[in-house]
Amino acid sequence: MDRDVANSLNFLLDKLTGLLGRSVPEDHVAGHLIAAFLYVGLLLHLVAVSALVFIWMERKIAGRIQDRLGPTRVGGKFGWLQTLADGLKLLTKEDLTPTGADLFLFRIAPYVGFCASLGAFIAIPFAGQDFPFVAQHLNVGVFFVLAVMGIEVFSVILAGYASASKWSLFGAMREAAQVVSYEVPLGLCVVVPVMLAGSMDLVHLGDKQQGWFTNWYLLHDPFTFVIFWVYFTCATASVNRAPFDLAEAESELVAGFHTEYSGLRWSFFFMAEYGSMLAVSLLGAILFLGGWHGPVPVASLLGLAWENGPVWGYLGNLLGMVNLLAKAVLLVTVMIWVRWTLPRLRIDQVLTTCLKYCTPIAAAMFLGAATWHMAMPDRVFAGLLQAPEANRLLAEPSATPRLQKGGNL
Amino acid sequence: MATTVEDPRVIEVDVRTDEMLVNMGPQHPSTHGVLRLVLRTDGEVVSEVTPHIGYLHRCAEKIGENLTPRQYIPYTDRMDYLAGMNMNLGWALTVEKLLDLRVPEKGRHLRVLIAEMGRIASHLVGMGAYGLDLGTFSPFLYAFREREKILDLFEEACGARLTYSYLTVGGATADLPKGWLEKCEAFLDQFVPVIDEYHTLLTTNTIFIKRTAGIGLLSPEMAIDYGCSGPVLRGSGVDHDLRRDGETIYTSMYDDYNFEIICERDGHYPQDQDYPPVPIETMLGDCWHRFYVRMLEVVQSVGLVRQAMEKYQASEGSHGEPIKLNQKLPPGEVYLETEAPRGQMGFYLVSDGKAIPWRVRVRSSCFSNLSVTPELCRGCLIADVPAVVGSLDVVMGEIDR
Amino acid sequence: MEFQAIAERLQERLGDAIVAVESEAIDPWIEVAPARLMEVATALRDDPAWLFDYLHCISGVDLLETDPKKAAKTEWEPHLQVVYHLSSIRLKHRLVLKVHLPRWKEDQEGELPELASVASLWNTANWHEREVYDLCGVRFTNHPNLRRILCPEDWVGYPLRKDYEMPLEYHGIRGR
Structure with a gap:
């Protein structure tokens, strides 16, 4: 996939720079770099967001298993922003x-x-x-x-x-x-x-x-x-x-x-x-x-x-x-x-x-x-x-x- | 670490290891408050455990020399703060023994009722906290959920949830409110099936058995030698319970009550067909047996509470009026031990004829129970130390007083 | 075994080791000569008729009237008592032993009175004697590890003695 995406990106770049009268070869490094950042960005978000969701899930499930509610307040009904609030606290x-x-x-x-x-x-x-x-x-x-x-x-x-x-x-x-x-x-x-x-x-x-x-x-x-x-x-x-x-x-x-x-x-x-x-x-x-x-x-x-x-x-x-x-x-x-x-x-x-x-x-x-x-x-x-x-x-x-x-x- | 190699041609091939001293506590999640254990470890193996106590010392004995017996009741609450009712009872009976005072029939049944409820509440904490020591959190909350209901009942009876000062010299501060017995009955009906939940989560859980069976083996001789008492003593197979073997003033409280001491006799616990079977890998006197005795005592206490409710309802008259706050004590000295949830709680009272005792001495059950830790933990793994200390179910408030 | 029988048998066997017998008290007790405590304790533990295998408690009691007016009227000389509560799990009987000690060894203030440790007979005594040492100031000889147990190791004084005064300051913490 990476190659295809990089090539497509290079193709796009080629079109863009074409307006300025320059050309980008199909295998240019820029396309690869942008593709890499794109993937890493997506994966980073997957990991970070899944951690947020899992921690919330863990607390909610643990709460239910233990006959209590778990987080209920932050972010509305199910306390689904609790992890984010905790994260902010940890930051400070x-x-x-x-x-x-x-x-x-x-x-x-x-x-x-x-x-x-x-x-x-x-x-x-x-x-x-x-x-x-x-x-x-x-x-x-x-x-x-x-x-x-x-x-x-x-x-x-x-x-x-x-x-x-x-x-x-x-x-x-x-x-x-x-x-x-x-x-x-x-x-x-x-x-x-x-x-x-x-x-x-x-x-x-x-x-x-x-x-x-x-x-x-x-x-x-x-x-x-x-x-x-x-x-x-x-x-x-x-x-x-x-x-x-x-x-x-x-x-x-x-x-x-x-x-x-x-x-x-x-x-x-x-x-x-x-x-x-x-x-x-x-x-x-x-x-x-x-x-x-x-x-x-x-x-x-x-x-x-x-x-x-x-x-x-x-x-x-x-x-x-x-x-x-x-x-x-x-x-x-x-x-x-x-x-x-x-x-x-x-x-x-x-x-x-x-x-x-x-x-x-x-x-x-x-x-x-x-x-x-x-x-x-x-x-x-x-x-x-x-x-x-x-x-x-x-x-x-x-x-x-x-x-x-x-x-x- | 640095040792000199005498012959430079000799190359050491062994990995050189050193012993390490580790402070477990006084701030540690599983030392039940402020117990400090100094572990001498070689890797994961603990070669020596030295308990250090006194971090919760509040001079209870000294305070006792400055207060009248009834004023001292709230201080007994704070000894074993998980079984305040039983502490109140122990002190009240000691003073009554000196005064040669007997509470009326109704008060007697009230006391049995409350003391056994206190035992259930206390064992629930012991059980839940033991789960915590072994790394499982949920049974702790299951136990506290039920304990909370007992505390609600206590609150209704005396207004307090932890430090009750309810049972007092001469009887109790107040009679049970209307409708209390029905609520208590409802609680018991609901509570009995819950005990099976605990058995599933802990008593019969494979990992739990693996963690506790054969760990912290306490022989009956050693238990007696160290003055262990309560479930720790009975978990080693010593058939001794002050509710049956104690002094008359205490055992007469349990006259005409039907109960059997929970202790293994000839490989069997009383009525053990109703309970989960004893796993074969356990040995009498290990952590599992101490835990099991507590669990069975909960069941038994439920029975005692039911009997007490019946007798309480049947008896007429007063629940026992407390003595005057500044009543003079006759000169003399008394010592009385009662069977508190954690063992034999003793009070020694020396009076010189004034309203304020000359000397108050508290014999704490956990104090003696804890003193056996170095023996139990010798050569075990680090993970076994919380398992052993937890199975002794110590409360630091009682040890340090 | 009844208290009377125990006391008589003890007196028979150990004679002058028994200083006094009080059988009228609520908890009848036997007073033992300090020097011969070990002898009596060993006999009580090992004699098949007694088998006192369980030591409940060791208590120190300071008998000192600090008020000079009242002190003049008291019947007893100032002294320390060490009280042992024993019982037998097997034979289900109880006994109280008492030992009278001077408040200071040879009346030299600061020199703790000495008493033989029974920790070798009952392991319970190990911690209990440490506590009596810590709070009442009795030095138990032959104790395996006689250190303070409830108070910090560098604490000064013996808090449960009647003439004890709380220190004004301990490591920068106000005492009074």
Whole structure:
């Protein structure tokens, strides 16, 4: 998409500058720059606004779970501007840095986390088909997302180390131990859909599940069904949500790695946390829940496809994007629900859960799914149905590589 | 950290670790107020815990030497501020023991009724706060929702919601208002099914069991040796409850009441078929059992309250008039312990024949219960420290007095 | 076991360690010679007929009449009492032990009176003796960790003594 958009922008620029009697070549850097800013701007807003919405949602849902109302006043009826008001308050708060803190690291730690969380969105597609909605279409999208999300750990460790507080240090060390344990099963879980689709390209992974919900990888076979829950558990652990929120562990470590943070810097940790929640939920939705292909293929039933013209195709993609976001929000809601229901695990129990249970389960499910796939290729919905023609074609290697067409941004 | 390597050719391959001293409290979310625990940690493992108390010391004993017993009642409220009614009762009975005063029948049932309601309210806080210690927030609010209803009832009876000064020397400051019993009945009817909710969220929750089973093991011998009492003692399987084993002036309050001490006997809790089963991974004397005893006591107290309401309604006459504010005390000394929600709360009163006691001494249950923490926390993980301290259910107001 | 029987048996076994027996009081008590407290306590805890396994409370009482007019009329000499409330969980009986101590060791003001610690018999005593030391000023010998417990470590004086005066100032905080 990036190239096409850049070229179109250059085309526009060419027309504009043409009035001044100058010309802009099709591959000019200006078009690329404008396109990049456009994408980053959109993604930044997605992350920031989703953080606002999720925090509001969290408080509202928590309130309802706990038999109270949650925010009710700011912004009218449902208190939907509460987070914004809180954000404003955080802006005006004094920015404290503890004496003895490693100031440079202390200051950059929240931004490292936020950047990592934001960076993951670059490769996440919001709609697929012929003209995918993605900032940077990578043929190793899954790998990129996981790798960039992994950087977020540094922010926790840096913050814990640089705070010059023992509680923060405990939080950081817990996070370090936790990373080792959840990254392994998480990687194994992600491999299964990759193997079924024969591609690490997220756009293709999504489009391989087009059609009805019967084509979702969640329902591909019993093994993928199990592995989705393993994925969800590990994803919850990877974003430090209860019951795996050991790095902050309020009742044990005061506030863990962000004990010494205040004001806006502190809120960046939260933006990062909610951004990552959205990212892993989007990834889960793309890998297992058909991505932008809904339970019911509304777009194709209405004829909103690129074959019928760009406007219809674009509308179809928009619908797909809403669909994907809805699924992601659903997964985030489940995370919120779990957080307000369960007690926290202990560090050794987290390591046990991830390494002793999730890893072997994921490995076994991987083998099972692989065997199933070999035994009956091109069958979906627990082997009961034949995969649609379109879904099979995409597995052809010739359709996959996009990056090879030429350099990218 | 810096240690000199004597032989420069020797290369250390081990990671050198150091012990770290960490102050948990007095400002910490899970130390129940202002308890300060100094942890000696090696990584996540705690090798030694030293409790430091006194941050909430308000000279209650010294104040007792300057006030008449009835004036002292409000100060007892502020000891275990989560069970003010039971504190009032303990002090009132102590003074009555010195005065050789017995409250009328109606007052006796009123006291049982109020004290058991206080026990329910107090255990609800203990339960909710324990959930908080283990990182789950919702049960806390569920518990407070129900406690709030009890506080509403208390407020109607005496006008206060936390520091009641309701039960006093000679009886109670006022009789129950009209319609109170019906409201109480309605509350109990509504409350009993809610207890199952708590069992689902905590008692039988897998993570909760994992966090509490086998943690903070307190043997019955150690419990007795450290003077533990209340649910902490009974959670270790010691069949001891002052409502049955106490002094006559206290146990006579519970005469003709039908109840059984909540404590494991031969692997069973009384009437345990009605409650969730004891998970096999738990051990007698661990955090889970202490918690479970509290939960069962709530159920039992509901039964006692129902009995008390019946008897209260059936009895005639006065609820017991409070003694004069400046009534002279006979010379002598008395010591009386009552079964407060958190354990045996004792008052020691020395009188020299004036209206103001010569000496007031308060024996706090949590004081002794807390003193066992270093034993329970030896070698546990950091996350277990709140789990253990929470299972002792300490209230600093009572410890520091 | 009834109080009378306990007292008689104690007197029989330990003779002059028992200074006085008061069986008429509301809570009957036995007064023990300070020097022989450990002996009596050990016997009470370990004798199968007594088995006082549970120490409820240790209280310090300062008996000093500060008003000189009234002091002239009081029957007792100024002294400190340490009171032990014991019971047996297994045998369900209770006992009160008392120990009389001088207010100051050898009447030298500032020198705390000494008494053997029973913390080795009942762990409850550990904190309770610290509290008595902190508030009433009794030095328990052989105590594992005799430090102030409720007051700050650098507090001066023993607040529950009758002649205690609140300091005017503590670390810049006004006292009176």
